[in-house]
Amino acid sequence: xxxxxxxxxxxxxxxxxxxxxxxxxxxxxxxxxxxxxxxxxxxxxxxxxxxxxxxxxxxxxxxxxxxxxxxxxxxxxxxxxxxxxxxxxxxxxxxxxxxxxxxxxxxxxxxxxxxxxxxxxxxxxxxxxxxxxxxxxxxxxxxxxxxxxxxxxxxxxxxxxxxxxxxxxxxxxxxxxxxxxxxxxxxxxxxxxxxxxxxxxxxxxxxxxxxxxxxxxxxxxxxxxxxxxxxxxxxxxxxxxxxxxxxxxxxxxxxxxxxxxxxxxxxxxxxxxxxxxxxxxxxxxxxxxxxxxxxxxxxxxxxxxxxxxxxxxxxxxxxxxxxxxxxxxxxxxxxxxxxxxxxxxxxxxxxxxxxxxxxxxxxxxxxxxxxxxxxxxxxxxxxxxxxxxxxxxxxxxxxxxxxxxxxxxxxxxxxxxxxxxxxxxxxxxxxxxxxxxxxxxxxxxxxxxxxxxxxxxxxxxxxxxxxxxxxxxxxxxxxxxxxxxxxxxxxxxxxxxxxxxxxxxxxxxxxxxxxxxxxxxxxxxxxxxxxxxxxxxxxxxxxxxxxxxxxxxxxxx
Amino acid sequence: xxxxxxxxxxxxxxxxxxxxxxxxxxxxxxxxxxxxxxxxxxxxxxxxxxxxxxxxxxxxxxxxxxxxxxxxxxxxxxxxxxxxxxxxxxxxxxxxxxxxxxxxxxxxxxxxxxx
Numbered sequence: 047x048x049x050x051x052x053x054x055x056x057x058x059x060x061x062x063x064x065x066x067x068x069x070x071x072x073x074x075x076x077x078x079x080x081x082x083x084x085x086x087x088x089x090x091x092x093x094x095x096x097x098x099x100x101x102x103x104x105x106x107x108x109x110x111x112x113x114x115x116x117x118x119x120x121x122x123x124x125x126x127x128x129x130x131x132x133x134x135x136x137x138x139x140x141x142x143x144x145x146x147x148x149x150x151x152x153x154x155x156x157x158x159x160x161x162x163x164x165x166x167x168x169x170x171x172x173x174x175x176x177x178x179x180x181x182x183x184x185x186x187x188x189x190x191x192x193x194x195x196x197x198x199x200x201x202x203x204x205x206x207x208x209x210x211x212x213x214x215x216x217x218x219x220x221x222x223x224x225x226x227x228x229x230x231x232x233x234x235x236x237x238x239x240x241x242x243x244x245x246x247x248x249x250x251x252x253x254x255x256x257x258x259x260x261x262x263x264x265x266x267x268x269x270x271x272x273x274x275x276x277x278x279x280x281x282x283x284x285x286x287x288x289x290x291x292x293x294x295x296x297x298x299x300x301x302x303x304x305x306x307x308x309x310x311x312x313x314x315x316x317x318x319x320x321x322x323x324x325x326x327x328x329x330x331x332x333x334x335x336x337x338x339x340x341x342x343x344x345x346x347x348x349x350x351x352x353x354x355x356x357x358x359x360x361x362x363x364x365x366x367x368x369x370x371x372x373x374x375x376x377x378x379x380x381x382x383x384x385x386x387x388x389x390x391x392x393x394x395x396x397x398x399x400x401x402x403x404x405x406x407x408x409x410x411x412x413x414x415x416x417x418x419x420x421x422x423x424x425x426x427x428x429x430x431x432x433x434x435x436x437x438x439x440x441x442x443x444x445x446x447x448x449x450x451x452x453x454x455x456x457x458x459x460x461x462x463x464x465x466x467x468x469x470x471x472x473x474x475x476x477x478x479x480x481x482x483x484x485x486x487x488x489x490x491x492x493x494x495x496x497x498x499x500x501x502x503x504x505x506x507x508x509x510x511x512x513x514x515x516x517x518x519x520x521x522x523x524x525x526x527x528x529x530x531x532x533x534x535x536x537x538x539x540x541x542x543x544x545x546x547x548x549x550x551x552x553x554x555x556x557x558x559x560x561x562x563x564x565x566x567x568x569x570x571x572x573x574x575x576x577x578x579x580x581x582x583x584x585x586x587x588x589x590x591x592x593x594x595x596x597x598x599x600x601x602x603x
Numbered sequence: 604x605x606x607x608x609x610x611x612x613x614x615x616x617x618x619x620x621x622x623x624x625x626x627x628x629x630x631x632x633x634x635x636x637x638x639x640x641x642x643x644x645x646x647x648x649x650x651x652x653x654x655x656x657x658x659x660x661x662x663x664x665x666x667x668x669x670x671x672x673x674x675x676x677x678x679x680x681x682x683x684x685x686x687x688x689x690x691x692x693x694x695x696x697x698x699x700x701x702x703x704x705x706x707x708x709x710x711x712x713x714x715x716x717x718x
């Protein structure tokens with residue numbers, strides 16, 4: 047993976063020192079909160095309901111074991127012994143104290159990490175496919191590009207005061223695991239007719255209060271044109287994006303209000319102008335990035351250990367079925383470590399668990415770890431014959447939950463248990479759903495299912511792209527949960543449709559039960575996933591299940 | 604009929620550790636809601652908030668919240684958000700994911716317990 051050069055080290059160190067002095071001045075009273083707030087947000091420090099929260103960037107979701115060890119150390123030394131992996135592939139600490147933040151940032155800098163640009167109206171941490179560099183279906187590893195974008199966007203003077211935050215996601219695979227169409231800019235690696243790799247560029251996707259599917263502005267952008275082209279998009283947005291209304295300030299609104307073709311023309315015009323004088327990164331830098339993300343030296347010796355363990359142990363077989371994905375090297379597998387133990391808080395990991403993952407990555411995983419936007423951890427390169435050993439260690443640590451892609455593999459934002467913006471809780475809903483369907487023994491029968499829960503309209507829990515989305519709101523002093531159906535975060539992204547009136551927390555589980563029962567009844571065969579049944583039949587049978595009284599009324603009328 | 608004014612108290616977060624704090628009658632900040640000073644009417648509430656905002660070196664984000672007064676005279680928040688702020692996360696956050704998932708499902712906090 048990419049290692050910091052002297053410039054990176056110096057930059058992060060100077061920012062940490064600067065923030066140390068700002069924290070000291072806040073504490074001694076020389077800075078007011080109004081003055082301090084934008085400074086702390088620039089360094090990833092939020093104030094939540096009960097405590098400060100530090101959001102640490104995990105660039106494009108890639109970590110090595112030393113970094114994971116340090117994240118564990120920070121959790122133990124300065125927090126309450128755990129961290130929360132987020133839908134932005136970041137990690138959040140929920141209980142740091144203000145005076146400790148500079149030391150935490152120093153500890154992060156030691157392992158080439160920071161919390162810069164994890165908040166504020168700037169280009170945020172670039173997210174990517176969590177199987178990048180390992181996936182069998184990949185055109186190219188997107189991480190050299192993601193790192194190039196990190197370097198380009200970090201402290202970019204022109205883009206520090208955008209109308210609103212700006213998120214870029216990139217995937218190197220035709221099967222989109224990075225929800226690229228839900229980002230301000232989505233990049234998908236494609237090949238042109240000559241076989242050269244380039245990018246499809248999508249603009250104006252987003253979730254939040256106005257969910258939009260990103261629109262393609264370029265079918266094929268040559269790799270060398272990427273930075274000037276992105277600068278063109280950002281320049282158009284910076285000039286024309288709305289600053290009069292926070293809720294209309296994202297680029298998706300600009301795309302919507304301007305119209306795709308006029309906006310494309312603006313971007314192309316800006317691009318033609320920028321490219322004339324654009325100083326491209328040196329060829330050595332690009333070659334260096336490619337080398338930094340070169341595949342590890344795979345050990346292709348095979349044994350029958352993987353097959354034997356599956357034959358001998360049904361629990362391991364179940365784990366492989368859900369948690370091991372195809373690797374581009376046939377001797378290897380991609381192991382997803384579920385952070386969704388049934389009844390747990392999605393995305394939480396204890397320091398102990400982080401250390402174990404770090405150790406396993408070091409021993410069996412070529413020192414590589416990924417964080418997924420679905421709030422799980424991944425060992426991207428594990429030799430198949432080592433997977434039984436890895437599984438055994440995970441099992442002992444309560445980390446072997448075999449539920450990836452199933453109904454208990456739920457995305458949930460922190461919700462009102464932590465978040466100051468939340469209008470309702472998310473985590474207890476996720477816990478109840480997972481526990482309920484586990485108790486009914488239905489999880490495997492239901493099969494592929496993505497439930498995503500947000501505790502407010504900002505949609506950090508991606509509810510719009512959940513096959514079943516749940517949005518927590520407040521109605522008359524009570525938590526109320528609104529259900530959306532048919533959302534899909536893949537390359538054919540679809541925004542879920544609101545089913546109807548919301549449910550109280552007490553009524554929600556019964557409603558979901560009726561919904562799932564209806565699906566099990568109407569699906570064509572056991573392999574037809576909920577989302578496919580929904581696409582085939584439309585909403586009607588599911589709405590009838592969610593709102594049986596209305597369905598009865600309609601029949602009576 | 605005049606709108607009934609719900610009694611209010613002032614809350615904020617402690618500057619140093621973010622803890623939820625309440626303004627007391629002595630013009631100090633306490634982590635105990637029972638020690639909060641209660642504003643019975645709008646004029647008193649405005650004065651209390653102004654007092655709360657004076658000590659920016661101790662707290663962040665002072666604001667007024669509605670409370671109900673118990674038989675013992677102690678205030679308790681009426682909105683669920685303030686109840687969670689007062690009581691901390693409703694989930695078992697200090698023992699996350701430590702046990703095997705079977706053990707976990709037996710110890711998980713249900714919604715009703717959290718309220």
